[in-house]
Amino acid sequence: MKPAPIPADDDDRVADLHALNILDTKREERFDRITDLVADVFQMRMCFINMVDARRQWFKSTCGLQGVDETPREPGFCAHAIFEPDVMVVPDATKDPRFSDNPFVTGDFGLRFYAGTVLKGPTGKPVGTLCLVDTTPHHFSAREAAQLKKFGALVQAELLRSA
DSSP states (O other): OOOOOOOOHHHHHHHHHTOOOOOOOOHHHHHHHHHHHHHHHHOOOOEEEEEOSEEEEEEEESSOOSOOEEEETOOOSSHHHHEEEEOOOOOOOGGTTTTOOHHHHSSSTTOOOEEEEEEEOOOOOEEEEEEEOOOOOOOOOOHEEEEHHHHHHHHHHHHHHHH
């Protein structure tokens, strides 16, 4: 497993995340509606709004995943996606050298597909993702990536409105 790099200014990025005052808050219908809609539009099993903290990934909203509020940062796909300039797409994680031996891929979860778009905090630092996840590989077109980015902009607007 190749953990995502931690940039030198990660403390500033984490401070931007904390400025949102969203970590460890209760689920909210406004976010759950978005993850439900995105999963339905893309016909994926799961959709998450995920915040990447210093040592963990915390889920503000999940569709298709029950009973998980957070995971460690190190194996997380979103910890990679927040540093991508565009939508990060992993069509088949078993064939991607960054993730082929990741416990989310090799373990019971059986993750195969991932697509995530970055969410930014008040000063523009990457703080999390809106992502789609499935247990089967998928092709993801440029049009679908552009649509996911637009949904991500909706989530980001809601996050910033709360700050």
